[in-house]
Every structure is written in C-alpha cells, then in structure tokens.
Amino acid sequence: MSIKRVIEFTDFNWFYTKYKPLTPYGIDHKERYHFISTKSELEHIHLMTNKMVEFIQSDETSIVKVEHHLSRIDRLNDLDKVEFDSADLFLIKKLLINYKAIYSYFNTTLNNCIEMRFSSLQLLEELAPDNDFSESFYLSSAFDTELDSIRKKIANLNTQLSKIKQSTIVTLLKHYQLDFNNREFILVDKSILNTLDPSDLVIEFYDSHMLRVKPVFPNSYMDGLIQKEEHLNVEAELEKKILKLLSEKISKEKHELKRYISDIEQIDVLIAKARIALRYDLIKPEFDNKTLAVKNGVFLPLQLKHQELGLKYKPLTALFDSNSILLSGSNMGGKTILFKTIGFLQLLSQMGFFVPAQKFQTQIVDEIHVLGISGLHNIEGLSSFGQEIHNLSSVITKKCPMLLLVDELAKTTNATEAKAILYAVLKHVTLNKNITGFFSTHFINMPEVEGVSKYRMKGLNKSEYLNYCEQNTEQNISKKIKLINTFMQYEVEKDDKKSNQFDALTIAGLLGLSNEILKHANDYLETKYD
C-alpha cells in the first residue's frame, strides 16, 4: 500500500524530519517509511522503545555514549565478495570497534532483549595486530615478520637515498648557488649556461631567456632506486598474501557481521524513536480495540503552528463507538483537523512510534486511505466527482482491514444524490467490520443507518462570541480568523439530534458578509426549520 497520500494529508514529514537515526543503516530504514501491520512486530517495537525510554531516563550518559558510537559507523561494502581490500578492512574494523563499545554500554536486560552478542573479538584483534584499536587501518608490519623485514629494508634505503640527494643538493648549492631544496627543477638565466657542467645538472631548454635545470644524482642513487623498487614489489606481494588471509577470516564471519549491522540498525532506530518519544511526551498506543478512542490526542504540526500564532490548541478527546462514523459540524469547526489527528496518530502507531496523546486505542489496519480531500493527487481527465468515485471504488471493496478518512463525499454533485451515495457507503461500511470509516458531512438530517454513529464538532461558542462582539470590533482578517479560532470549540460530541448548529452564517458575518444578506439567509432558515 502506498502511504504517500496519508503522509501528505497528515503533514507527517514535519514529524519525520525530527526523527533522526544516526547510522547509514538507520537512515536507510527511515527512508523506507516502513508501515507495519503485524501486531507482534509492532508490539515488539513498542516494547523495545519503552525499554529504551526507560534506559535513557535511568542512564542518559550511557545512551549518549552509544549515540556517539552509532554516529561513528560507516556503511560497509559488500560482505559477500571473496577478496577484501584495506578499505573494506577499515570499515569492518570500525564497525567492530563501535559495536563492541555499544554492546558494553547496554545493561544485561537490554542486551538480552535486542539479542546483541559480540563474538568477533578475535577478528578485531587480528585486524589490529599492533594493538592499534583506533578507527584507522593499514597493513601493519606486525602482521608478518617478512613484511616487517622488507619494510625495514625500504626504510633504510629511503634514508640512504635521502642522504645522497641531500649531499648532491648541498654540493650544487655550494658550487652553483642553485638551491634545489624543495624543488625538483629550477629555471635559470641562459647567460650562465657556460658555467653549468652537464655531469652535475640536466640542462633543458625552457624559453628564449631561461633554462630548466635538474640535479644529476650519482649512480649510487639510481642503484638505490632500483633496489627500492624490487623491495616494493616484494612488499606488495606480502601485502596481497595478508589481505588474502584476512579475507578468508572475514568471509567465515560474514554472517556475524551481517547480524551486527542488523543489530545496529535496530538499536539506532529504537534510540531515535525513544528520543522523539521523550521530546514530545509520547505514549505507547494500544491495538486491541474494535473501535477507536483518543484522549488528548495532539496533531503536532498544528499544535506548533498554533504556538507560533499565539493560539490556544485543543487536543482531541473522543470515544467512537462504531466502525462507521458520520461527523458533522461548522465550517472551520475542526472536522478536517479531527481526520488529520486520527490519521496522524494511526500512522505514527503503525510506523512503530509512540503517539502524542494520553491514550490512543485503535486496531491495526493494513491500509489507510484519505479520500475527498482536495489538493491530493488527481488523475488527469477525470472531473473531481469522477476522481472521487474512482478513488472510493478502488479501496472500498478491499477485504483487508483499513482506516478510511472521507471528507464530504460527493460534495461536487447534487445534494440529493450525494446524500444517497453517502448513505449507501455508510451502510456498506457497517456491514464490513474490516473498515473503520470516518465520513464528514455538511448535510443536515441524514437518514439513520443502523450501526452508524453520528458525531459533531461542537462549533462556535455563540453566546461568548456575541458577548465579545458587543464590546469589540475587529477589521483585520488574520485577527478575525484568530477570533473564530478563539471562540470555536474544537471538541467532538455525540450528535443527539436535539439542535441544529448553524455556525456558517455567524462565521460568514464575522468574515464580512453584509447584514442584509445575512438577514435574508436567517429568514430562510427560520421558515424552513421552525
């Protein structure tokens, strides 16, 4: 299932960018947007996140150290190959050093839960024969006595060559006042050509004014270079031999290495989840409910926007007693926000996160669908009605458990037929308990459907609002919106059918619709509903 639409609808990436695994493996996991619909897997992740939260709270220092080691880990190259080079060995050594350190920081209980086990101490020691356990690697002379011996010979030759070179440079400086220190060649004026001895200097044409000169080194220097080259060839062969031996050892332990990577990914993801749970005060969701219940559920992206605008944010508290919910309410009354909150909490839960609520009870679904929300992906050539029906048909007949969030179904067609379609779909949902469907509507007097629970948003607190308006007048549009927000009661309640809530006209008045038009509209309502 593609969760792209629900991610977009719930502004999920606002949250996701704050979730920060540290290793390339954790980041890969994050980028897969893994939506989980297996209860055992979800419960395991939530249990482990909980343990990690407890661990952070009890021993923050160790977790910071673990995070430090996680952030050091690089992505390994292919472990299935036969020959590993020094770059591969560097990466493996670095993984082992950091895995070992992470393993040592976890207490026994946590280690058992994650099933961490470090069994590559011997391999690590073999990768550091000179006891150099820093995050670096080279084929040290300690790997092999022959290698040590040939390198000593190379070092001696280097010293000899350097002495010969320096002696030649000193002689040339003394004789010609030409300083070849740090220079492989020098450009000299052509006028000194006759003073230069070709047995001391290689003389080449440069331009009409200058000559390029290089030192001529004695034969002993050339002999030394030849000998050094022979030693370098032997060194290369010995290095190959050591690489082959190490490669065989790594191949034998590749399954262990793969397990370490898997453990690292798991730990990284769990710590990042625990960190974000603590940052936003998230709690573990519950999955056994047939219906959905939320206590003080927070749609975090909106809460932040409210904070920025200085608005009060009202968390969602609701107990939905059916799998088929019909939600009505005023414009700007929060129906869409309720859907976003539900979608956000469900998505978080099934991506293995804790949720921003005091309680969130739900059931595991295989799919989440958002329908009827404008601005989401459209198929070219279809009208908005056609698009909506196409999207609805493609999901509603599926047999898998799903959460359906449908905003004003068939709103672009005539009211009579739209009501009929909504009625029919509600009925279908009541008969298919695998679907948990939330439907918003502006229709008044929708016919009763057995099994459908009706809810409504509380709407504008008219008495308080009118009281305020008697004392204040507000012209600025953003302040007007803030005012609506202030007096809007973002609460959901059971629709008891005792009263009709006509907030739209009040809001229209607040937003500037003329008194004359409003009077006509109110007269019409009085005639129709008295």
Added chain:
Amino acid sequence: MMQTTEWTYRFLNASTFVLGNRKNAGKTTFMNLALSHIRKVEKPAFCTIGIDGESNDMIDGRAKPIINTQPGDGIVTTYPMLQKSNGQFKIQKVFPYHTVLGQIIIATTIREGSIELVGPENNTQLNTIIKFLNTELHFKTVIIDGAASRITPIGAVNNSNCFYLVNIDRRNLSKSMDNMKMLSMCSEFEQAKDLNSSINQVYKIKGALTPSKVHSIPKEYDTIIVNNPTSIFLTHKQLKELSKKFKIQTINTYQLNGFVVVLKDIEALEFNNLYRKNNINTELIINPYVN
C-alpha cells in the same frame, strides 16, 4: 610581488584551491612546491576535485604529475591509487562516494612516496571531506587541486580561498591579462545575500551574462545579481562599463589570494610593469621556480 615565505603563510589555516588557466598549467608542480614550504610549519592535507585527467605538466614536462607526500600528510584519493603508490598509508576514513577510479578515502602518510589524487565529484562531497579533515583529523591547512578554469566550488567550502595559476607567453599575453583583470574584478563583487528582497531594485540575470543581455537590463534597477562569476561572458571593458551603471553581486563568490604567473619568453620586470599598468589589485607571484 609576494615572496615565497609570504605566500606560503597564505595557505595556513585555510582551505586553498589551486586553479589554473588551462589544463597542464603547472598546478601540481606549484602544489608540490607549496606543500614543501607548508610542511615546515605544519602537516598539510591535500585533495583534488574530480579525477585528475591531465596527462602531463607543462612546467616540468613530466608524463604524469605526481604529488610527493611525506609522513603525517593527509591525502584524499582512492584505494587503487594507494596501491599504486610507493608510499605507505593509514586509512582514516572511507566515504560512500564511488568514482570510476574507486571509492574515495582519506589516508595519512606513514612512509613518504608519490601519490596520484582522485577527488569527489560534487561540491557537497568535497565539503563533507574537508569538514572531516578539519574537525576529525585536525588538518587546519588543506590544499585542493582545482579543475582548470573552474572556480565554482570555492564558494562551497567554508573559509576557502584560491591561488590562480597562469601560464603566459607572447601569444596569450593580452588575453591572459584581460582574464586576470576579470578574475580580479569578479573576486571583489559582493555576495548576493537576500535573493528574495524586494526592498532594493535587484535584477537577477538568468544564465550567462552576455553582451546582448546587458542591453536588456531595465534601467530602473540599481543592482544586478549574477549566479556565478564564471557565467560572465563580457570583456573586462564591458564589465567595467556595466559596473559603473549597476552594483554587481554574485551568488557564488571567491576569495582570490593571488595570481601565480609562469612566464615564457617574457621578462618578469616587463610583466610586472604591465600588470601594474592594468591596475590589477590582486597580489602576484611571478615565476616561483626561478632561481
């Protein structure tokens, strides 16, 4: 004109690009010289941008330019290049950046030798590598063998500057002087900061700034923004005229430490006089290989 000791210190505690006016301009020879001076003060690190595709160095005429590396140096290259080298190295970092010549790594030199450099293929990677050299391995001085005539990446690296190497003979003297005047002038342009500002009358040039585009700039604007100094295709005279009418800003800027001029068939004194006559403010190193 800067002396050797003076220009050596310009490299310290910074990331310095060595650029050239053409392929085989002698960047590697100059880098080797600069590195030998820097080592007297501290251990340097060095790298290149992209693959060094230059087959020979015009200054010393060698078939393949090589960098000499000494114990303690930091180098950025690929593992196959380490294998080819006669030096010995300790791998300090392996990046997930793969080039046709292998995976990019950072190593420190254990035994002196010569090394061929292979660099990252984009500015983001280069920035990450230099940050690692600075913060993890504590190399404060980094030299980057820049691609010929490409100054774009300089702005991508924090605290960076450049030396521009120019090979000049009688045939390209006039053109080279014009090019140096342009580079010097462009290095003094301010960086465009608030691209969305509507307070100033700012006109953004799309793509290259060509003579025909100059005529289409509305007169009511007081500032023009060019994406990159390399996208200015005007003569120095045209650019100077334009700068009298508009304040010119660029999105990518660069700090030019100096020109390194390698002369052929031109006397240093003659060139120096010509340089001064052209009122170029940038500092000058002439013929660093002359005795």
